[in-house]
Amino acid sequence: MPDLHTVGKRIPKIDAADKATGRARYIQDLALPGMLHGRILYSKYAHARIVKINTEKARALPGVRAVLTGDDIPDIKMGVYKDNRPLKKDKVCSYRDEVAAVAAVDPQTAREALKLIEVAYEPLTAIFDPEAAMREGSPLVHAGNKTNVLRMPWKLHYGDVDAARRAADFTVSERFSTTWVTHCCMGTSGAIAEFDPANHLTVYSNTQIPSLAQKDFLEALSVMGLKERRVRVIKPCIGGGFGSKLDTYAYEYIAILLSYHTRRPVKIEFDRTEEFLATSPRQPTVTYITQGCDRNGKLLFRDIRMILDNGAYTSWGATTPSVMMMPITTLYRVPNVRFEAKCVYTNNTYSQAMRGYGNPQATFAIESTIDMLAEAAGIAPIEFRRINANQPGDVSTQGLRITTCGLTECMDTVKARLEWDKPKASGEGVGCASLIHVGGGARVYKSDGCGTIIKMDDYGKIDLFTGATDMGQGSETVIAQIVAEELGLNVDDIHVIHSDTDICPWDVGAHASRTTFVAGNAARGAAMKIKARVLELGAKELNAPLEKLVLHRRHIQHLDDPETKIEIGKLLRKTHFNHGGQMLMAECFYDPANENMGMDFRGNMSMTYTFGTHGVRVQVDEETGKVKILNYVAAHDVGRAINPMLLEGQVYGGVMMGVGYALSEQVLLEKGETMNPNFRDYKILTAKDVIPIEAPVLETHDPDGPYGAKGIGEPGCVPTAPAIANAIYNAVGVRIKDLPITPERVLAAIREKKGLDLCGRKREADPGEACVIEE
16 A cells, blocks of 8 residues: 555544633533523332322422423333333333423522422332343333333354254353443533424434434424424534443433423533433343363354343343344354343343443453363463454354454464563463454444535635544544545645534444444545546646546645646636636445344344454452552554554553453442442542553554554453453452452452452351451
8 A cells, every 4th residue: 555644644633622722512511592401300219100290389480491291291202112201101110210300590490490399109019130020920110011021032043052062072151240330421411402483403412323313303303293393413522422322312302392392492411420320321241151162172162141131211232232243153263153132121220332332241251261161171362262263254153254354463462562471470360352343334224324525615625524423532533534645635624524414414323333434434435536526627737647646735746747736726726716617525425335134143244343352461469359450452453543543542441441341330229229320439440540551553454444444442342351350360260250350259259269258267167256347
């Protein structure tokens, strides 16, 4: 590939200065003339009938402009299963259920009004354990369904697992569990809704899916009797997404309903506690897994059964098994695979997409048992993985077509960088885990496309309108680099607009690590059309063959005679200010040639796949159970790094999120109630906890990616937990199978291995002596 002048360069994010200086405008910064403030009243029970709601006192409070309950609104349905509504009617099914809402002249009045709403409940028996909720006779979260198990078809069987199990020389079976964790976006959720006199709606929302949100809001207007109205979605600067904004939420619909009733703009803005209580976390899982290999370490089968806590309603968390299938069938060469997942209603908060979209949960079980199987077969962990590593040209049992694949190279890089074989101190251990993730789009809907419109002005500057959503990951910078490269411009010549459905083309949303690949290809496609037109004009002006001209540093230049050139802006002005003058615009809608999965879940869901291996060296304190990470190496096959600095940032952030998932983070639910809705009690890692991370980049130049790139937004957090669990086992010989891997769990496992009780005494000690553990 020829030398490139913007692609592959460490260019700072376009919006970095605005964010650093406070110029960026988040939903919290927005205010409209005459705007009211909305607040939401949540349930006091995990499961109860709503007997009566009295809103008279709230309505009488000066400054209150509207009070709404479930009886006051039309039957708007939300979520993947359409089993949820903005304000609940007749019954609540979780503590986060929205019971009533108010709009008032200021936030304080709105809060006071909530205190005046009187709700009478009749408590019902609740269920919080998904395995218990599956049993015959358990309380039903939604009685009309007759069962708590969602009717979702997550089941596949390729090959003959039972025959392969009989043929295996070594098998490992185990149970693993993961817990609730939440996104912890620095910018909390919020929305502003406003109707114009013709009942056209504008919604300001920090959503990851502007085009799909527009569709959802149009459907809501139709239910409200406002058919044929327009909806405009304006997206302020997003202070973090990580999958949390992939659905439309009750607070957005409530803002719309309050605005419609008051004929004023209404803003709903969450505080941090509300962000913890009323947004949807990553769903917990219980995984039963068996894997087997022959005497040479070649994998023969993988058999997995999973149970997912869906919570009280159904959002995208219930569809994560569709992505879990990818590592289950295609992480390593596995000829026989069986998988079944059940999503189960409980009276807990409901689950949503989160970075990795089910892959971290599945990979935790897969890669933990890969190490266990390697040990059973007497093969070193990295060598066992190398024996079974995916290779370019493979087609997995699920029909995933592997084009470029640097998995083996990632393993070798981790082994070298981590100094795998060097002597270890007492309590020190090394571990690794690999990953596969979609890197070239993911066809969840009928379209996986993204549109781009480019307008080039008389000075060679670009206004680029993209459907893609930047939520902090740097997509507008990457898109600008791609277009600047194609057109021979500088990155600061490219102005990327991605915030308004009235002017930006359609896109399916920021998910599945798809933006660089899909939006990048769309942007490059539009730029290529502009490029062809500019070269055509240049050939006439310079009287030179078209094939001899290139765009380079804002000029059209002759390949053989670099002094034969013309500045692009000058050429465009000559073209514009002339008889029959013209301006340059182009559009491209790129929809990758990936496939929707069939009824048997076969189908190449992505144009390409990102691979990686993570390795970690830990020190375990056997007296306290505390795990210290000494070094972490996260090697990824990225196709091509459009911007190595931003790519490293994605990996660093992903790894730190994964370390929190592995070691500390947990939403504590006590009978459905969130007990730690703040950053004091929810143990997210902070700047003080940053670990030494290396992020080596392996480039395989994927033929379908823009300039060879693959998506890399999610992979950094996928294999972190099993890599750490494997390192802990290597260090002290205990296998932790439940997340998070807290010091208490590690210490308990060490003491159990040594035959000690929780107080460190030999188990044969007098059982009558109390064991008191002081905090």
